[in-house]
Amino acid sequence: xxxxxxxxxxxxKFGLLSIPQRLGSVLAALFGTAGVxxxxxxxxxxxxxxxxxxxxxxxxxxxxxxxxxADNEMSSGLERDETRLIAEAPGIARGTxxxxxxxxxxFVIINLPMRATMTDAxxxxxxxxxxxxxxxxxxxxxxxxxxxxxxxxxxVGSGAAKEFADLNLGNRxxxxxxxxxxxxxxxxxxxxxxxxxxxxxxxxxxAYHRGNSFQxxxxxxxxxxxxxxxxxxxxxDPRLSVKPVRQQEYYASQSxxxxxxxxxxxxxxxxxxxxxxxxxxxxxxxxxxAARTRxxxxxxxxxxxxxxxxxxxxxxxVVIALVGGAIxxxxxxxxxxxFHTSTVNWQSxxxxxxxxxxxxxLLGQGIVWATLIGLVGGLFPAFKAARLPxxxxxxxx
Numbered sequence: 001x002x003x004x005x006x007x008x009x010x011x012x013k014f015g016l017l018s019i020p021q022r023l024g025s026v027l028a029a030l031f032g033t034a035g036v037x038x039x040x041x042x043x044x045x046x047x048x049x050x051x052x053x054x055x056x057x058x059x060x061x062x063x064x065x066x067x068x069x070a071d072n073e074m075s076s077g078l079e080r081d082e083t084r085l086i087a088e089a090p091g092i093a094r095g096t097x098x099x100x101x102x103x104x105x106x107f108v109i110i111n112l113p114m115r116a117t118m119t120d121a122x123x124x125x126x127x128x129x130x131x132x133x134x135x136x137x138x139x140x141x142x143x144x145x146x147x148x149x150x151x152x153x154x155x156v157g158s159g160a161a162k163e164f165a166d167l168n169l170g171n172r173x174x175x176x177x178x179x180x181x182x183x184x185x186x187x188x189x190x191x192x193x194x195x196x197x198x199x200x201x202x203x204x205x206x207a208y209h210r211g212n213s214f215q216x217x218x219x220x221x222x223x224x225x226x227x228x229x230x231x232x233x234x235x236x237d238p239r240l241s242v243k244p245v246r247q248q249e250y251y252a253s254q255s256x257x258x259x260x261x262x263x264x265x266x267x268x269x270x271x272x273x274x275x276x277x278x279x280x281x282x283x284x285x286x287x288x289x290a291a292r293t294r295x296x297x298x299x300x301x302x303x304x305x306x307x308x309x310x311x312x313x314x315x316x317x318v319v320i321a322l323v324g325g326a327i328x329x330x331x332x333x334x335x336x337x338x339f340h341t342s343t344v345n346w347q348s349x350x351x352x353x354x355x356x357x358x359x360x361x362l363l364g365q366g367i368v369w370a371t372l373i374g375l376v377g378g379l380f381p382a383f384k385a386a387r388l389p390x391x392x393x394x395x396x397x
Contacts, residue, residue, distance in 0.1 A: 008294055012261065015051045020157050025280075025283055025287045025336070026134065026284050026320060027257065028283070028284065029134045029174060029277070029280040029281045029282050029283070029284040029320055029321070029324065030320055030321075030323055030324040030327070031324060031327075032273075032276060032277035032280040032281075032324070033277045033280075033281070033320075033321045033324030033325055033328065033370050033373050033374070034324040034325065034327040034328035034331065035273060035277070035328065036057050036270055036273045036274050036277050036328065036369060036370070037327075037328030037329055037366035037367070037369060037370055037371065038328040038329075038331050038332045038335075039266075039269055039270055039273055039333060040266055040267070040269075040270035040365065040366055040369060041328070041332035041333075041336070041357075041358060041362050041363060041366045041393075042332050042366070042395035043262060043263075043265060043269065043270070043338045044266045044362050044365070045069040045301055045332065045336045045337065045356040045357055045358045045359075045362055046070060046266075046336075046341075046343075046356055047258075047259045047262035047263050047266065048263050048356075048357040048358075048359060048387065049354045049355050049356045049357040050255060050259060050262065050343065050346050050352065050354050051135065051255045051259050051354075052190070052192075052354070052357050053191060053192055053195075053352060053354035053355075054191070054192055054251040054252070054254055054255040055190050055192060055248075055251060055252070055255070056138070056188075056190040056191040056192075057138075057188070057191030057192045057193060057247070057251050058191075058222040058246075058247040058248040058250070058251045058252075059138070059220075059226045059248075060248065061093070061135055061220060061221045061222075061223060061226070062135065062137070062218065062219070062221065062229065062246075062247040063218075063219050063221060063227060063231075063245065063246055063247055064216055064217070064218050064244075064245055064247055064250050065078075065086050065216060065218075065219065065234070065242050065243070065244045065245075065351075066078075066215075066216055066219040066242065066243050066245065066348045067242060067243070068241045068242055068243045069191070069243070070243065071253070072254065073105075073107040073127045073215045073216045074107065074109075074215070076215045076216055077213055077214075077215055078104070078214045078215065078216070078217065078242070079212065079213055079214075080104070080212040080214070081239075082194060082239070082240055082242065083102075083104035083214055083217050085234070085237060085239060085240055086102060086217045086218070086219070086234055086240070086242065087100040087102035087104075088100065089230055089233045089234050089235050089237075090229055090230065091221050091222060091226035091229040091230030091233065092219050092220070092221060092222070092230065093219075093220045093221055094222075095131065095134055095321065098246065099131065100131070100219070100296060100358075101131050101134050101135050101219060101220040102131055102135065102217055102219040102220075103128050103130075103135045103201075103217065103218050103219070104129055104201060104214040104216075104217050105120070105126055105127060105128050105129070105132070105201060105214060105215065105216050105217065105218055106122075106126065106127035106201050106204050106205060106208075106210060106213075106215055106241065107124060107125075107127075107215045107216065108125050108126075108204065108208055109122045109123070109125070109350055110122075110123050110124075110162045110176075110197075111122060111123070111175075112165065112166065112167070112173070112175075113163060113164065113165045113166070114163060114164055114165065114342070115162070115163060115165050117136075117341030118165065121164065121294055121342070121344075121351045122344065122350045122351055123160060123164055123195075123196075123197060123350065123351055124195065124196045124197070124350040124351075125154075125175070125196070125197045125198075125199065125204065125216075126196050126199070127196065127198075127199055127200065127201030127202075127203070127204030127205065127245045127246070127298065127341075128198050128199075128200075128201055129201055130149070132198070132218065132222065133146070135218050135220045136188060136218065137190030137220065138187075138188045138189075138191060138193075139186060139188055139193070140186060140187045140188070141155070141183040141186050142158060142184075142185045142186055143169050144169050144182075144183050144184035144185060145182060145183055145184050145302070146183070146184055147183055147198070147199055147200055149200045149202065149203075150200065150202065150203060151181075151200070151203065151397070152178060152179060152180050152181065152196050152199075152200065152203060152207075152259075153180065153181050153183045153200075153362050154180045154182055154183070154199045155171070155182075155183060155184035155185065155186050155197070155198050155199075156179070156182055156184070156185055156197050156198075157185075157187070157188065157193055157194035157195055157196050157197065157198075157353070158185055158186065158187045158194050158229050159194035159195045159340070159342070159351060159353030160194065160197060161185050162340060162353065163195075163340070163341075163342045163351070164351075164355050167182055168182065168199070169182055169183075169184070169185055170182060170183075171307050172275060176207070178207050180197075180199065186198075188294065188357070190252070192352055192355075194353060195342065195350070195351060195352045195353040195354075196266070201214065201239055204316060213368070218247075218353070227244070227246055229343055230244060231244045232313075237259075258343070267332060270369065274330075274373055275370075277324075278323075278373055278376050278377045279315055279375050279377075280377070281320070281321060281373060281374060281376070281377020281378065282380060282381065284317070284320065284377070286380075286381045286384070295378060304387075306374040307365035313378050313381055314374075314375060314378040314379060315378075316378065317374045317375070317377050318371060318375060318380025319374070320371045321372065321373045321374025321377065322367070322374065324370060324371055325366055325367050325370025325371070325373075326367070326370075328366060329363045329366045329367065332358055332362075332363075332366065333358045333363070336356040336358050337345065337356060337357065337358035339355060339356045339357050340353065340354065340355050341353070341354070341355075341356070342352070342354070
């Protein structure tokens with residue numbers, strides 16, 4: 001075993017020392033692999049960031065109530081009497097004033113230009129009640145003040161303020177026939193609420209002629225396990241036809257379509273690029289074998305086994321691919337991690353702002369892909385090296 005390892009080390013050393021003689025093909029393979037890892041990790045970090053934004057919106061002791069049969073707020077509808085019954089159901093937490101921590105909410109889509117392109121995008125405008133600031137427990141006012149009830153005032157999520165034009169503190173935004181004054185900027189722990197604009201639900205109802213209707217109720221429970229008591233209570237109330245959902249489950253379902261789309265696209269593009277990178281690795285290692293024909297034949301004549309030769313060629317290919325993979329992973333982290341953008345959530349038809357997330361898991365996936373490229377790219381040249389006729393190769397000396 002020790003003898004075999006010594007042979008492997010010696011042959012691999014000769015191969016690596018010959019890299020300067022074929023630098024062009026080596027760099028092509030190296031940067032081809034780096035490109036694969038960069039694209040793969042970059043696209044998957046987009047999906048990871050989108051999913052994390054929705055996951056960050058959820059709290060274990062929070063729930064959202066929709067009309068029975070509705071999958072999202074856009075397709076839901078509740079009347080005022082229904083929202084009051086939901087707020088009084090057992091299991092709902094109460095604030096310091098003794099009132100239930102439940103916010104009947106209205107959700108509409110407005111068009112605002114994006115800062116980068118000045119093209120219109122769908123931006124969610126949410127009407128909330130005063131309890132919302134306690135129900136959404138990651139809510140934090142960063143600048144300005146809260147809106148006053150009964151006035152055309154809005155507070156803007158920090159993500160929306162970065163992505164969409166005219167949402168600076170103190171600005172007036174015209175939407176339809178109404179003027180809205182931006183009086184505050186808020187954060188929400190990186191959740192989807194940072195993509196939204198909030199205002200008084202009663203004012204929004206009047207502006208959009210919604211009467212006394214809402215689309216959902218967001219509520220904070222007294223404890224995570226109080227959901228069953230709350231759910232059973234409103235499910236058995238004959239006056240209600242509603243569907244309570246844990247906030248975690250609701251936002252997980254909202255991210256499914258977009259996450260699958262981005263992941264599928266990422267793996268497809270990376271696979272196509274990986275094919276090109278494999279051909280680059282094949283070319284590099286075939287060149288390596290061709291340049292070292294006499295050297296390999298001499299080593300074989302001196303007693304070096306074919307196994308050591310095969311392993312050394314594959315190992316050299318993997319080393320080159322791993323260097324490329326590391327370059328691609330570092331480039332992906334530098335270029336993508338924390339990069340803020342927005343995209344349409346096709347399940348709510350509104351823009352969601354989020355930051356790309358390059359995680360150790362994604363970097364690990366990139367390195368695995370680089371290793372596979374190196375293994376496949378070195379396999380056939382390795383067998384060619386092992387089958388070189390020793391006598392014929394030595395006659396070239």
